Amino acid sequence: MTRAMLFGSIAAGALALAGPAGAQRAAPLPWQEDPFPSRYQAPLAEDMLLKGATILDGAGGRVDGGDVLIRGGKIVAVGRGLANPGVREVDASGRWITPGVIDVHSHDGTFVLPLTAIDREASDVSETSAPNVADTWVETAVNAQDMGFDRALSAGVTTIQILPGSTPIFAGRSVVVKPVRGATVWDMKAAGNVQGFKMACGENPKSWGADDDNEGPTSRQGVISYMRQAFLDAQRYKRAVEQGRAGTGAMPPRDLKLEALAGILAGDIRVNLHCYRAGDIAAMLSIAKEFGFRIGAVHHATEAYKIPGLLREAGTCAAVWADWWGFKMEAQDGVRAEAPMLERAGVCVMMHSDSPADGQRLNIAAAKAAAAGRRIGIDIPPERMIKWTTSNPAKLLGMDKRIGTLAPGYQADVVLWSGNPFSVYSKADLVLIDGAVVRDRSKPPADPVSDFEIGRAGAGR
Amino acid sequence: MRTIASLIALAIATPAAAQTLAVTHAEAWTMEGAEPVKDATIVIENGRIVSVTAAGGVPPGATVIDARGKPVTPGLVNGATQIGLVEVSGSPDTRDDASTDERVPGYDPSRALNGNSTLVSLSRADGITRALIYPSPSRHAPTSGEPVFARLRDGVDILDRGGVALYAVIGGGAWERLGARAQQWAALRKLLGETKRGMAPPESEKKKDKRGGGPGPGGPRGGPDDTIRDVVAGKLPLAIQTHRESDIRQAAALASDLGIKVIIVGGTEAWRAADVLSVAKVAVILDPQVNLPFNFDQLGARQDNAAILTKAGVQVAIGQAGGAIHANYNAGMGLREGAGIAVANGLPYIEALRAVTVNPLAIWGRGGGALTPGADADLVVWDGDPLEPSTNAMNVIVEGRQVSNRSRQDLLAERYKDAR
Numbered sequence A: 001m002t003r004a005m006l007f008g009s010i011a012a013g014a015l016a017l018a019g020p021a022g023a024q025r026a027a028p029l030p031w032q033e034d035p036f037p038s039r040y041q042a043p044l045a046e047d048m049l050l051k052g053a054t055i056l057d058g059a060g061g062r063v064d065g066g067d068v069l070i071r072g073g074k075i076v077a078v079g080r081g082l083a084n085p086g087v088r089e090v091d092a093s094g095r096w097i098t099p100g101v102i103d104v105h106s107h108d109g110t111f112v113l114p115l116t117a118i119d120r121e122a123s124d125v126s127e128t129s130a131p132n133v134a135d136t137w138v139e140t141a142v143n144a145q146d147m148g149f150d151r152a153l154s155a156g157v158t159t160i161q162i163l164p165g166s167t168p169i170f171a172g173r174s175v176v177v178k179p180v181r182g183a184t185v186w187d188m189k190a191a192g193n194v195q196g197f198k199m200a201c202g203e204n205p206k207s208w209g210a211d212d213d214n215e216g217p218t219s220r221q222g223v224i225s226y227m228r229q230a231f232l233d234a235q236r237y238k239r240a241v242e243q244g245r246a247g248t249g250a251m252p253p254r255d256l257k258l259e260a261l262a263g264i265l266a267g268d269i270r271v272n273l274h275c276y277r278a279g280d281i282a283a284m285l286s287i288a289k290e291f292g293f294r295i296g297a298v299h300h301a302t303e304a305y306k307i308p309g310l311l312r313e314a315g316t317c318a319a320v321w322a323d324w325w326g327f328k329m330e331a332q333d334g335v336r337a338e339a340p341m342l343e344r345a346g347v348c349v350m351m352h353s354d355s356p357a358d359g360q361r362l363n364i365a366a367a368k369a370a371a372a373g374r375r376i377g378i379d380i381p382p383e384r385m386i387k388w389t390t391s392n393p394a395k396l397l398g399m400d401k402r403i404g405t406l407a408p409g410y411q412a413d414v415v416l417w418s419g420n421p422f423s424v425y426s427k428a429d430l431v432l433i434d435g436a437v438v439r440d441r442s443k444p445p446a447d448p449v450s451d452f453e454i455g456r457a458g459a460g461r
Numbered sequence B: 001m002r003t004i005a006s007l008i009a010l011a012i013a014t015p016a017a018a019q020t021l022a023v024t025h026a027e028a029w030t031m032e033g034a035e036p037v038k039d040a041t042i043v044i045e046n047g048r049i050v051s052v053t054a055a056g057g058v059p060p061g062a063t064v065i066d067a068r069g070k071p072v073t074p075g076l077v078n079g080a081t082q083i084g085l086v087e088v089s090g091s092p093d094t095r096d097d098a099s100t101d102e103r104v105p106g107y108d109p110s111r112a113l114n115g116n117s118t119l120v121s122l123s124r125a126d127g128i129t130r131a132l133i134y135p136s137p138s139r140h141a142p143t144s145g146e147p148v149f150a151r152l153r154d155g156v157d158i159l160d161r162g163g164v165a166l167y168a169v170i171g172g173g174a175w176e177r178l179g180a181r182a183q184q185w186a187a188l189r190k191l192l193g194e195t196k197r198g199m200a201p202p203e204s205e206k207k208k209d210k211r212g213g214g215p216g217p218g219g220p221r222g223g224p225d226d227t228i229r230d231v232v233a234g235k236l237p238l239a240i241q242t243h244r245e246s247d248i249r250q251a252a253a254l255a256s257d258l259g260i261k262v263i264i265v266g267g268t269e270a271w272r273a274a275d276v277l278s279v280a281k282v283a284v285i286l287d288p289q290v291n292l293p294f295n296f297d298q299l300g301a302r303q304d305n306a307a308i309l310t311k312a313g314v315q316v317a318i319g320q321a322g323g324a325i326h327a328n329y330n331a332g333m334g335l336r337e338g339a340g341i342a343v344a345n346g347l348p349y350i351e352a353l354r355a356v357t358v359n360p361l362a363i364w365g366r367g368g369g370a371l372t373p374g375a376d377a378d379l380v381v382w383d384g385d386p387l388e389p390s391t392n393a394m395n396v397i398v399e400g401r402q403v404s405n406r407s408r409q410d411l412l413a414e415r416y417k418d419a420r
Helices: A002-018 A118-122 A145-153 A203-210 A220-247 A256-265 A278-291 A307-312 A338-344 A358-375 A381-391 A391-396 B006-014 B118-125 B181-199 B202-207 B224-232 B245-258 B270-279 B305-311 B325-331 B333-344 B349-354 B358-363 B408-416
Strands: A046-057 A062-071 A074-079 A087-092 A096-099 A101-106 A157-162 A170-173 A175-177 A195-200 A267-277 A296-302 A317-320 A349-351 A415-416 A428-433 A435-442 B019-028 B037-045 B048-054 B063-066 B071-074 B076-081 B128-133 B143-145 B149-152 B159-161 B166-169 B238-242 B263-264 B283-286 B316-318 B379-382 B395-396 B402-404
Touching: A046 A381, A046 B149, A087 A175, A096 A101, A101 A145, A101 A358, A101 A391, A145 A157, A145 A358, A145 A428, A145 A435, A157 A358, A157 A391, A157 A428, A157 B202, A170 A220, A195 A256, A203 A220, A220 A256, A220 A278, A256 A267, A267 A278, A278 A296, A278 A307, A307 A338, A317 A338, A317 A391, A338 A349, A338 A358, A338 A381, A338 B263, A338 B408, A349 A358, A349 A381, A349 A391, A349 B316, A358 A381, A358 B333, A358 B408, A381 A391, A435 B238, B019 B379, B071 B076, B076 B316, B076 B325, B076 B333, B076 B358, B118 B325, B118 B395, B118 B408, B128 B395, B166 B224, B181 B224, B181 B245, B238 B245, B245 B263, B270 B283, B270 B305, B283 B305, B283 B358, B305 B316, B305 B349, B316 B333, B316 B349, B316 B358, B325 B333, B349 B358
Parallel strands: A046 A087, A046 A096, A101 A157, A195 A267, A267 A296, A296 A317, A317 A349, B019 B063, B019 B071, B076 B128, B166 B238, B238 B263, B263 B283, B283 B316
Antiparallel strands: A046 A062, A062 A074, A096 A415, A157 A175, A170 A195, A415 A428, A428 A435, B019 B037, B037 B048, B071 B379, B128 B149, B143 B166, B149 B159, B379 B395, B395 B402
């Protein structure tokens, strides 16, 4: 317990340091506090030298016949002909090495398969009692026994952001996890990321508001004005907190919803925005400008390809699917070529899943997108495609100095693929998290099994 | 490299009826053997394949499509999808997939098929030339209606053949419609049993049973009652969408007890009953992508389902691939990705190709689908391995004619490709 508490206070301290409010460095501001600290401990790391692979380093570089040296849970060197300092050597010739896949849009642990009537009655994906549930932390709902985590890990996913759903306008805080087996989500909770938050615009929140049983706006314009009013309130609250801290005013009573929104305004909490239509995205970028914050990424963003300049100028990324389109009106104009189009236009783009099935194949989603790009004359090579599932999502999570790239000093979240990672036939032979082998396909049973799955019909896959 | 636009112009400029096509330098997967014919010339006349010959000649006047050594396969066949019935799934007024009539057990979607749907043009651009279109659950559980075959030629009329089976859904989660699964099985057996008794009246009463057109060979079809009679007579298959091992064994028992032809659709846990299915000659249409259970019926979900079943001698085709969204919105890409995943999990490559070409046609009683002389000329020229999602379909030929392989997505992407 002592160790866990210590870890928690260190994490909170790191957040305070990361915040822009230099004057208040001594104690974290209310929105910087983490009441649910991580208890994640990296598994036992194994030093190793992977020899002779095709390496995509995640940041745009490619080394053919290259080696990766891993020691003490970190990448030590990437290059050709590395000398073995006396560690386990793995012949990786004919195989490919990339950083571990990062999925920034998951509902694992709350959209828990198998679904039952209980989920239909009251789902943990989002709190839907009000359009503003900014006070919620989705991690307090995450079921660590969701086998979706195991499937993701076996598919080479090493970091997952779990977001609340898109029914509320302000849906609450996200959590970033490592898909390792643990009794609780806090055994999986990553450290060192920027705190994420979920907002939604368009059809989902307005349709919910339009339901007679619910409160909330019923139109796009209503959703947008609801957001502006909420940020105005948060602005006042933030100013009062800052004055309270500076001793120039009374500290306002704590308000968990306003706190979260104030954290967004302060730049301590990063917005992940569910939004489809170009006009919706543009309206949201205007709100961010008005209130002086940056939206981390627009998720789904099926029409972002129509307005790449707006995203580029705002420094906002796009987290996209390859081929979810058509199922509702605001998704009519989704195109498979979106990722290569945004890449060419200079927008930070990444693949995301929103699905425990597609989350196992984000590199295949990238492959589909690239193929569609070729149909319109845009050819993106593999060393740039891999950014869409590694370094760009790391950027969104504020972890781009730690993961998502194979370079000295980075945490050793690494996948050794049986072949080209963009081929449907390739498998994750070896998955490393923090330098520990968490999956070795050559040593059955290679796949982790959750408490839910054990002893049931599916076990022993 | 020829552009997509010039190929479309070519297709439009060529007279329809007398078109002679020659696909040259093809790696032709004819589906006759396990290996492709290398450097094949495929000659097509009047909608049919004339010949597939290694280094064969080109007839004078033929329009030549140079495959440049790339794979050519039969047009892919989706074993179960709802393209042409569904446009915007979240908006019920754009869907024609289910009957809401409680009085009749059937729904014949053939009059609702819409070849102008954007879902159809995208799946055609992904190399699908035929698809089995099935109805969603009706208010007359457990039957949904009668699936139809679509042929993805250009234009609105994509009906290939109607009334190819009777479709039923059985399993957990259906309690709102009918009740627990034993009730569902009882209802299905009652429907089939009553039909069977009605079909074998005493000699003196035979003439009375003419309502609805009668099931006689070659006679006009009269609707769902005819379909059920044909199922009981073993002429048409009964497709049962179900997943749990116990239900799959029930389905096999039903096939044996009544001597009827049964197809499993879904079949997540079919691998656990592979031996029984093989003996009962029950085919399975499945989604090889599934390795998570959407509900408790699917706890045994695993991606080597197709490999295990095929090895046990069960005929397998791929359908409903990719689940809720992809099964319809990417009826081509999802099918190919599913086949690729099946190969990655142990299904031999040629068996995966069969599972998306000749097998679904055989299972649903349609037949054909191979690139053999005299066969319908439905084929696709690819720029790589068709089971890789990174591959594009370069030319799609339906009934001997090059069809559009440009989807609405291609048009939108081209419109905005220089947006900055």
